[in-house]
Amino acid sequence: NSSALTGEGAVVFTKEITKGSNAVGDLLWLSFDPPATDNGSPITKYQVRWDTSDKFTANPADVFISDADKLYRTQRITTSASSLAWSNNMIRSVDEIQKLKILTTGTFSLSFRGMNTGTFTAVAAGTTAGATTIAGLETALEALTSVGSVDVSSVKTVLEVGAEVLITFTAQPGDLPPLKPSNNVASVEETQAGRTNFRKEVVVFSCTATQDTVRFTYNGEHADVDFNAALDTVETSLLTLFGVEAESISVTSATQLVLCKSATPADIKIVFDRVYGDITLSIDKGVDAGADAVIVFNTDASIDGVYNDDPALTMSGTFQVGYQGLYTRPLNAESSADQLRYALEDLDSIQTVSVTRELSYQPLLGKIDVTEGEIFVTCSTGETCNFYSAAYGLPGYKIRIAEDWINRHCCHGVRMDEGI
Structure with a gap:
């Protein structure tokens, strides 16, 4: 024991x-x-x-x-890149803007990444009775977790024929799929494509199977998983397939505990939290003679990852540590001291080693406002702090203010988990 x-x-x-x-x-x-x-x-x-x-x-x-x-x-290891999570050639982030046009009277709904709003009512030009207000449209969109916060503007106050409504996505980064009207009462077009340095890859699919295995393929390597494997087993197999640390990939479902079901399967969501870029993951039935898995991808709910990186100019998201000609498995910026320690102790050239982890940081230009009793600090008026697009702006990274390390919480401020 x-x-x-x-x-x-x-x-x-x-x-x-x-x-x-x-x-x-x-x-x-x-x-x-x-x-x-x-x-x-x-x-x-x-x-x-x-x-x-x-x-x-x-x-x-x-x-x-x-x-x-x-x-x-005793040795100190410092990465040679300005940040393991971002390229040092960052582009300027741009919000996605889409235009909703009301074409005729009637009712309709909007969907985004597989989620649907309630019903909107459009009325004849110059009338307001019974029409959905512009504010009501904004509230309905923000109620969708796939959308989050948006800025909605129009010269009209209600959805009437001829009305044009600009919808700016402030929570979802990058170039986004268009909102989908349920019918021809309204149309949507993109007026400004979003741009971002980083966005997580999300793969959503369902699996119907009664026997044998499902094969996951990435970069020519395979992971064969039992059709009835628990989702945490699937997650472990993917971590091994990608060669990354625990918590780098998550596999979840709202209602299902196993990979496949014999009938009416629920969606399985794979989120690449610490594997960066537009990832091509193939999922198909296994190579067993009796494998019968049928995979259906939910392309509406899936998200293409973004990682603005030029490998010729900067380090990517992982690193290896070597000693006497032997190297550890790939590690990333989120790796704990213990994870690096175990990776080093796997090497035949090292018996035991003590590892401590220090956080590094880059200065952000700008001033912040701190209000006593509040758990957020915000960018001062007239300042540009760039919390969202900062090199350490990934969720879970920490920002140092004075001598305290503060967990980054959201895109417009910094959550203060400790007092300053």
């Missing part, structure tokens, strides 16, 4: 990494940190002794490390 393991002296960190069937039932990986001080006496050896009896009365086995390089060496 590794949870009952304790250490004395230099051993201050003990964690079970692998045991049981994956390690033939009798292997346990221990990782230990050096003491905070040598108390003036040089450290010449680290030694770990262990035994299978709870009394430690049998012949204990031991392993020791005495290589001076491994006892004393």
Whole structure:
């Protein structure tokens, strides 16, 4: 029971990494940190002794490390790119703008990325009775989670024949698909294509199957997953397929717990949180003789990823650390100290290593307003802070104000998880 393991002296960190069937039932990986001080006496050896009896009365086995390089060496690793999450050749972000035109009287609805509004009513030109107001249109659009906040403007106050309404998407970045009217009462056209440096790839699909496997393919590599695998198993398989850390990809469904169902399957959503760019992921039935999976992609709800990166000019989103000719698996800017530690300890050239993680930052030009009691800071009037498009502007990244690290929360301000 590794949870009952304790250490004395230099051993201050003990964690079970692998045991049981994956390690033939009798292997346990221990990782230990050096003491905070040598108390003036040089450290010449680290030694770990262990035994299978709870009394430690049998012949204990031991392993020791005495290589001076491994006892004393401390190294700092700094990425050579200005940011692991963004290109340093950032483009100016532009909001998507679409124009809604009322063509005739009647009722209609709008859909965006698979979600539908309620019914709108359009009336004859010059009348207002019974018509949906422009404000009502804005409220209905913002009620869709696929849309979020929008700015809606028109010289008209209601939806009447001939009315033109400009809809600016302020929450959804990049070039967006058009709003879809349910009929010919209204039409929609794009007047300004959105641009962004970053947008997460989202793949939405459903799977009908009764046996065997489903094959996921990326960049010529395959992951074959049982048709009835739990979604967390699918997620783990995709993490391995892409060679990325935990939480880099999520696999969820609103109502379904497994990959496929024999009838009326629900949508499965794959979100690439820390795998960047427009990703081509193929999903099909497995190569087994009896594989019968039928995959249906929800193209309306899926989102093409965006990552403004020029590999010739800057580092992309992952890095590897090498020691004596051996290199870790790809890591990313979100990797924890423990994740880097385990990756290093996988190398045959390293037995045990202590890793600490520091956050880095770039200065933002501009001044902010801080209000006592509020959890947000906002950009001062007349200033351009660029919280949304900043190099560390990805959700979950932190922004340092004075000496505190603050979690970035949204595009117009910075959430203060700690006081300043």
